[in-house]
Amino acid sequence: MNELLRIEDLQTRFYTRDGVVHAVNGVSYSVSEGEILGVVGESGCGKSVHALSILRLIPDPPGRIESGEVWFDGQDLLTVSDEEIRRVRGGRLAMVFQDPMSSLNPAMTVGFQIVEALRLHLDMTERQAKERTTELLTTVGIPDAKNRLDDYPHQFSGGMRQRVMIAMGLSCNPKLLIADEPTTALDVTIQAQIVDLMKRLQAELGMAVIWITHDLGVVADLAERVNVMYAGYIVEHGTVRDVFKRTRHPYTIGLLGSLPRLDEDPGTELSAIPGFPPDLIDLKPGCPFAARCPYAVEQCWSETPRLEPTEIDRHTVACWRWEEIAQGVA
Amino acid sequence: MEDERETLVQVRGLVKHFPIMRGSIIKREVGQIRAVDGVSFDLYRGETLGLVGETGSGKTTVGRTMLRLYEATGGEVIFDGVDLMSLKGRELDRIRRRISMIFQDPLASLNPRMTIGSIVGEPLLVHKAGNKKQRRARVGQLLEQVGLNPHFVNRYPHEFSGGQQQRIGIARALALNPDLIICDEPISSLDVSIQAQIVNLLERLQNELGLTYLFIAHDLSMVRHISDRIAVMYLGKIVELADRDSIYSNPLHPYTQALMSAVPIPDPDLQDTRQRIILEGDVPSPANPPEGCNFHTRCPAVRLDHCPLAEPELRELRPGHWVACHYAEDYL
Numbered sequence: 001m002n003e004l005l006r007i008e009d010l011q012t013r014f015y016t017r018d019g020v021v022h023a024v025n026g027v028s029y030s031v032s033e034g035e036i037l038g039v040v041g042e043s044g045c046g047k048s049v050h051a052l053s054i055l056r057l058i059p060d061p062p063g064r065i066e067s068g069e070v071w072f073d074g075q076d077l078l079t080v081s082d083e084e085i086r087r088v089r090g091g092r093l094a095m096v097f098q099d100p101m102s103s104l105n106p107a108m109t110v111g112f113q114i115v116e117a118l119r120l121h122l123d124m125t126e127r128q129a130k131e132r133t134t135e136l137l138t139t140v141g142i143p144d145a146k147n148r149l150d151d152y153p154h155q156f157s158g159g160m161r162q163r164v165m166i167a168m169g170l171s172c173n174p175k176l177l178i179a180d181e182p183t184t185a186l187d188v189t190i191q192a193q194i195v196d197l198m199k200r201l202q203a204e205l206g207m208a209v210i211w212i213t214h215d216l217g218v219v220a221d222l223a224e225r226v227n228v229m230y231a232g233y234i235v236e237h238g239t240v241r242d243v244f245k246r247t248r249h250p251y252t253i254g255l256l257g258s259l260p261r262l263d264e265d266p267g268t269e270l271s272a273i274p275g276f277p278p279d280l281i282d283l284k285p286g287c288p289f290a291a292r293c294p295y296a297v298e299q300c301w302s303e304t305p306r307l308e309p310t311e312i313d314r315h316t317v318a319c320w321r322w323e324e325i326a327q328g329v330a
Numbered sequence: 331m332e333d334e335r336e337t338l339v340q341v342r343g344l345v346k347h348f349p350i351m352r353g354s355i356i357k358r359e360v361g362q363i364r365a366v367d368g369v370s371f372d373l374y375r376g377e378t379l380g381l382v383g384e385t386g387s388g389k390t391t392v393g394r395t396m397l398r399l400y401e402a403t404g405g406e407v408i409f410d411g412v413d414l415m416s417l418k419g420r421e422l423d424r425i426r427r428r429i430s431m432i433f434q435d436p437l438a439s440l441n442p443r444m445t446i447g448s449i450v451g452e453p454l455l456v457h458k459a460g461n462k463k464q465r466r467a468r469v470g471q472l473l474e475q476v477g478l479n480p481h482f483v484n485r486y487p488h489e490f491s492g493g494q495q496q497r498i499g500i501a502r503a504l505a506l507n508p509d510l511i512i513c514d515e516p517i518s519s520l521d522v523s524i525q526a527q528i529v530n531l532l533e534r535l536q537n538e539l540g541l542t543y544l545f546i547a548h549d550l551s552m553v554r555h556i557s558d559r560i561a562v563m564y565l566g567k568i569v570e571l572a573d574r575d576s577i578y579s580n581p582l583h584p585y586t587q588a589l590m591s592a593v594p595i596p597d598p599d600l601q602d603t604r605q606r607i608i609l610e611g612d613v614p615s616p617a618n619p620p621e622g623c624n625f626h627t628r629c630p631a632v633r634l635d636h637c638p639l640a641e642p643e644l645r646e647l648r649p650g651h652w653v654a655c656h657y658a659e660d661y662l
Contacts, residue, residue, distance in 0.1 A: 042521035157612045158385075187384035187548065189609045192592035196608055214522060217594025221601045240598045258526035259596055260555030269533070270555065272526035276491045 004176055004208050005054075006030040010068035012046075012053045015061060019281040023049040025232035027068075028307075031176065036202055036209045038223030038240065040216055044277060046232035047212045051178050055095060056085050073175065091121045094169040098181035101161060104153040110137075111149025114168050121172045136167040141197060159190035163197070170201065180212045195222055216259065220244055225314075228252050231278050231288035234307060238315030248310055248317040248326055250293045287320070295321050295330045338509060338542050339373040339396070344405035346388075346395045350617060363617050365391040367566035368405070370644070373510065378536065378543040380557030380574075382550055382589075386613055388566040389546045393512040396544075397429055398422070410509070427457050430503040434515035436495035440487040446473075446498050447483030453505040472501040476531060493524035500531065510542045517552065529556055550593045554578055559650075562586045565624045566616055568644060572651035582653040582661045584631045623656065631657065 012024040024046040031037050041047045052058050054070050056077065070077040072093060077085060089095070097103040105113060111133055118129040130149065137145035140163040153161055162182055169177050179198070183191040195218060202209055211222055219226050219240060226243050228236040228251065236249040247253045257271035275292040278284075287293070290300040299320050307316040310326070324330035346366040349359045366388040373379055383389045395402045398414060407414045409425060417425060430453070433439035440449055451469045454460060460468065470480040476497040487495055496516060503511050513532070517525040529552060535541060547553050553560060554574055561571040562585065570583040581587045588607040595601055609628045614620055620627050626637040636656055644654045647662065 042523060159612055187613075188550070188592040188594075189384065189588060190612070191594075192606065192608050193610075195594075196606075215594060216522075216596035217601075220596050220598045221594050244596060244598055255522060256596060258523050260526075260529075260551045261595060261597070270526035270530055272530055273523040274527070276493055276524060277521075 002033045003030050004033045004072065005210075006069075006071040007050075007054065008069040008071075010050060010053055010070065011066040012049050012058060012063060013066055014063045016281075021280045022283045023063075023232055023280060024053060025283070027229075027232075027234055029227055029234065029237065031208050031210060033175065034202070034206045034208055035225065036198075036211060036223045038219035038226040039210060039212045039229060040214060040219050040226060041229035042214055042277060044231075044280065045229040046280075047229050048180050049232075050229075051095070051180055051210065051212055054178065055089055055093065057089075057095075087121070090117055091172045092174055093176050093178070094172065094174040095178040095180065096162075096165045096169045096182045098184050101153065101158075103165060104161065106153055109150050109152055110156070110164050111151075114164075114171055117168060117171050132171070133167075136171055137164070139170070139201070140164075140167045141193070142167070159186055159193060162186060162190075162194055166194070166197070166201075170205070170207075173205070174207055176208045176210065178210045178212070181214070182211075183218065184213070184215070191218070198222065216244075216255065228255075231283065232280060233288060233304075233318060235289065235318045236316070237307065238310075238312060242312050242315045246312055246315070246326075248312075248315065248322045249289075249319050250295050250321075250325065251289045253325075254292070287318075295325055297321065335374040335377075337372050338375040338410060340406070340408040341372070341392075341396065342370050342406045342408070344369045344392065344395060344407065345403040346391050346400055347403045361617050364566050364619060365616055366395060367616075367619070369563075369566070369568055370405075371561055371568065371571060373542055373544060375509070375542055376536075376540050377558040378545050378556055380553035380560040381544060381546045381563060382548060382553050382560060383563035384548060384589075384613060386565070386616055387563040388616070389548075389563050390514055392563070393431070393514050393544060393546050397426070397431060397512060399431075423457070427453075427506045428509045429512065430506065430508040430510075431512045431514060432496070432499050432503050432516045435519050436492060436499050437487060439499055440495060442487055445484050445486060446478075446490075449487070449498060450501045450505060453502060457506060459506065468505070469501075472504055475504065475535070476501045491524075492520050493527055496520060496528050497531065500528075500535070504535065504539070507539075508541070510544065512544045512546070514546045515548070516545075518547065518549065525552065532556065550590060562589065565613065565619050567624065567654065568652075569625065569655070570651075570653045571644070572648075572653075576648065576651050580661070582647060582651065582658040583625075583655045584629050585625050587661075588630070623654075631660075633657065 008028050010024055010027045014021040014023055027050050039047045053065050114133040115129040118124045118132055134146045142160060142163055183194050223240050226240050227234045230251050236243060236252045254273040258273055260270060273292050278288055285304055286302050287300040287305050290296040305318045305320050307318045310317055321330050344366055345368055348363040348365055350361040351357045352360045369392055381389045394400050396407050402415055447469050450472050451465050454465045473480045478497050517528050545556055557574050559573045560577050561568050564585050570586045581590060588609045591607045607630060611628050614627055622638040622640055623642050626632045642654045642656045644652045646652050647658055
């Protein structure tokens with residue numbers, strides 16, 4: 001598999017009145033052509049900010065990308081000109097956001113919004129663009145697409161709007177689609193439709209997808225590999241099967257343990273993770289999870305662990321004690 | 331034990347329709363949102379009844395109408411032998427002390443200008459329970475009970491995290507020693523690792539205080555974890571009601587089956603092997619629900635010669651297992 005995207009040591013901070021928010025703290029990973037990578041984490045773990053940083057969509061001020069490289073298709077997106085990044089965005093690299101209502105323009109018809117992108121990026125004529133838009137909306141499962149081009153976003157249901165967003169993301173045949181919590185606002189039966197659609201599109205079109213979510217179940221269903229993020233760090237990375245079945249990081253272990261599962265005996269107490277995530281404003285040195293970790297020792301409070309390889313192929317973890325934990329001696 | 335269960339609440343044929351108004355100066359009613367359209371169930375003392383459904387299914391409206399936060403369009407809610415819908419003034423106040431509510435958005439349900447001490451103590455003040463000193467002691471005790479430091483009484487809601495804010499809401503709900511707590515999506519706005527903390531707390535409190543919960547949620551895995559019995563709603567009606575184990579091991583309504591198969595399981599092996607039923611289309615508008623069985627427009631097992639014509643009744647197919655589908659016997 002050819003590497004499509006490589007992120008090196010990405011750091012993003014926000015300079016606010018209350019202090020410096022350390023939102024993304026040295027994230028590195030790569031995505032191959034045609035694969036689905038999941039990024040999971042809870043609110044404030046930096047999963048969305050890191051995605052916006054890839055596309056240079058961080059408002060500056062207050063935000064600033066402090067360091068890092070984002071190699072996509074032979075270019076470092078963090079150093080290319082503004083004009084070039086605009087060409088990349090929505091073209092070869094598209095993004096779908098969580099809330100379709102606030103990312104669609106309510107005063108313009110859905111058809112116009114997609115046609116606009118096609119004419120801008122692919123130099124199509126009005127007529128070609130309209131035909132292509134109809135085709136796209138049909139692909140994402142909008143019934144009677146041709147007659148819905150002149151409808152406004154509010155005339156679509158939540159699930160249908162998210163399909164419109166996906167159609168828009170797909171419009172210029174992206175090599176990589178970043179989907180930021182695209183199903184979070186939707187009901188489970190509609191979520192199942194969208195996840196199903198994504199699987200089909202990815203297989204048909206061969207694009208790569210970064211799927212950002214807090215829902216471990218969706219990741220298990222959809223992705224091949226997964227990054228687990230906590231407090232702006234990637235704390236565990238591996239194939240979905242390894243991360244869920246041979247979990248190495250105490251945070252991932254805790255997260256999986258705190259979920260009730262449809263396939264398990266109910267009635268047992270959930271093993272909740274005590275405490276709550278750290279304040280990213282005064283992030284202290286040391287492991288960000290130490291305060292909530294049942295295995296924390298002195299070293300965890302003073303030195304920040306970096307991702308290191310484990311005994312499992314292509315599975316990395318940022319924990320000082322992962323070996324002891326894996327062997328059950330911690 | 332089955333026979334000795336004491337019924338705390340009987341909901342019978344509860345209906346809540348919201349008028350759709352048009353016009354700016356002279357308003358006229360142009361239609362009705364049939365949010366709750368004939369819902370009946372019992373709540374046994376000490377149990378947790380999970381009420382699940384998707385957006386617009388009417389589950390929240392059921393909870394609010396039971397408390398008379400909305401006036402019901404029709405139906406009865408008999409709480410401990412008294413019909414709540416017919417009570418007025420002081421009598422209503424007296425019975426309302428025994429029912430409280432926990433809300434979905436903890437911050438929005440806490441007054442930002444009040445300290446958490448006065449928030450938790452307010453029900454005591456409103457219902458004139460005890461003197462000042464007794465009230466203060468009770469607030470301290472309540473905070474401790476939900477796992478908050480009693481020294482925090484003078485702090486404000488925004489100083490707390492989402493999980494802690496929900497604990498404040500729970501403390502307030504407990505203030506008057508209620509029999510029943512209506513939990514309206516109490517964990518949906520919380521992060522996964524915090525959800526488990528709150529669910530564990532709710533379960534502990536139920537054991538200690540013998541509380542009855544109506545637990546309204548859309549997260550089926552959490553509902554299964556916390557509930558003794560589960561009612562599934564679709565478009566203002568209960569389509570299936572049974573105890574937890576039978577509804578999960580043998581769901582009899584096609585909607586319940588689809589809903590359960592749509593829940594993502596955080597286990598890649600199981601994901602690969604399980605059967606998924608993916609429903610087509612969207613939930614119809616409750617302003618104009620389909621005729622006959624209101625699920626027939628999306629039902630994978632629909633029989634067009636019957637389902638769109640006749641409305642199925644909620645029938646008891648097995649002891650305690652109720653289902654509203656003409657062909658539920660097929661799944662027995």
